[in-house]
Structures are given as structure tokens and as C-alpha cells.
Amino acid sequence: xxxxxxxxxxxxxxxxxxxxxxxxxxxxxxxxxxxxxxxxxxxxxxxxxxxxxxxxxxxxxxxxxxxxxxxxxxxxxxxxxxxxxxxxxxxxxxxxxxxxxxxxxxxxxxxxxxxxxxxxxxxxxxxxxxxxxxxxxxxxxxxxxxxxxxxxxxxxxxxxxxxxxxxxxxxxxxxxxxxxx
Numbered sequence: 001x002x003x004x005x006x007x008x009x010x011x012x013x014x015x016x017x018x019x020x021x022x023x024x025x026x027x028x029x030x031x032x033x034x035x036x037x038x039x040x041x042x043x044x045x046x047x048x049x050x051x052x053x054x055x056x057x058x059x060x061x062x063x064x065x066x067x068x069x070x071x072x073x074x075x076x077x078x079x080x081x082x083x084x085x086x087x088x089x090x091x092x093x094x095x096x097x098x099x100x101x102x103x104x105x106x107x108x109x110x111x112x113x114x115x116x117x118x119x120x121x122x123x124x125x126x127x128x129x130x131x132x133x134x135x136x137x138x139x140x141x142x143x144x145x146x147x148x149x150x151x152x153x154x155x156x157x158x159x160x161x162x163x164x165x166x167x168x169x170x171x172x173x174x175x176x177x178x179x180x181x
Contacts, residue, residue: 076146078122078179086177090126090142097138099130099171111178122179123152128171129159135171148178 063070078086087103094101104125111121128138135156142151152174159168 078147078177080179080181083122083179086122086147087124090124090145090175093141093145094126094128094138097130097141098134099128099138101126101128101138108179109176111176114178118181120179120181121176124175124177126171126173126175128173129168130171131167132156132169135169138171139173142173142175145175145177150176152176 083106087106090103091101104127105123106125107123109121109123110116111119126142128135130138139151139154139156153172154174155172156169158166159170160166
């Protein structure tokens with residue numbers, strides 16, 4: 001005859017072991033998912049750090065390869081130290097165009113569409129006297145200055161319209177250039 005108690009105890013033991021195995025399998029499944037998620041996040045952080053480091057290395061390499069261009073670009077920015085040089089450059093343009101020119105006033109103010117904490121506008125009022133062609137040449141040279149600038153006002157008129165055979169023209173120009181604070 002069959003021993004009822006041994007079969008019953010075997011059935012309970014097998015059922016308990018099966019339940020433990022299922023619980024263990026579920027725990028391993030969730031632990032693997034958690035570990036996989038943590039590994040993915042760590043990989044993303046490492047990849048981002050490598051990407052940032054690679055970008056920084058590329059920028060450093062580019063900076064090392066372009067010192068001449070950097071010096072040239074730095075020369076196109078008007079700063080507090082370069083205001084006098086800029087004014088002298090404008091007066092030099094007048095001489096090069098063949099007009100008598102002078103910078104009458106220099107003021108600072110706002111410049112459109114820039115960060116006012118870092119940039120401002122340097123407004124320069126220039127007066128000239130010369131022939132029509134030379135005055136126009138000076139205006140053309142002002143437009144080609146290698147700075148971020150706008151000619152806000154330009155007025156050219158005969159110097160003494162009542163005088164006959166007067167070939168002199170007077171020009172008043174307001175130039176606003178971007179200046180770093």
C-alpha cells in the first residue's frame with residue numbers, strides 16, 4: 001500500500017520548492033531589469049562625459065590651429081581700451097577719402113538686439129568737408145568698416161549754397177558701433 005504521508009509530504013515539499021523557485025525567478029527578473037536600467041544610465045552619463053570631453057578637445061585643437069584668425073577677429077571688436085584707436089581709424093578714413101573730417105562727439109547708449117549686460121552702442125558723430133565724390137567715398141568707407149555698425153544718420157549738403165562755383169560739400173554722419181563693456 002502507498003504511504004499516504006510520504007506522498008503528501010513530497011507534494012508539499014515540491015510545491016514549496018516550486019513556489020520558492022518562482023519567487024526567486026521573479027526576483028532575478030526584476031533585479032536584472034533594475035541592473036540593466038542602472039547600467040544604461042551609467043553608460044549614458046559616460047557617453048555624455050566622453051562627448052563633452054571630445055568636444056572640448058576639438059575646440060582646444062581648433063583654437064590652437066587658428067591663432068592668426070583669433071587675433072584678427074579680436075581686432076574687430078571695439079572695447080574700452082580700443083575706443084581711441086577706433087576714433088583715429090575713422091579720422092584716418094576721412095583723410096584717405098580726401099575730406100577734412102573730425103569726430104565731434106562720442107557717446108555710449110544701447111545697441112539693438114544684444115545683451116545689454118555685455119554690449120553697448122558707441123555713437124560717433126563725424127563732420128566732413130570736401131568734394132561731393134570724396135564725401136561720398138568717405139560714406140562708402142564708413143559702411144565697410146570691419147565692425148558691427150550702423151550708419152544712423154547721413155546728411156550731405158553744399159557748404160555755402162549762395163556762393164557761386166562752390167564745389168565743397170559738408171557731411172554729418174552718425175555711426176553707431178557695437179562695443180563690448
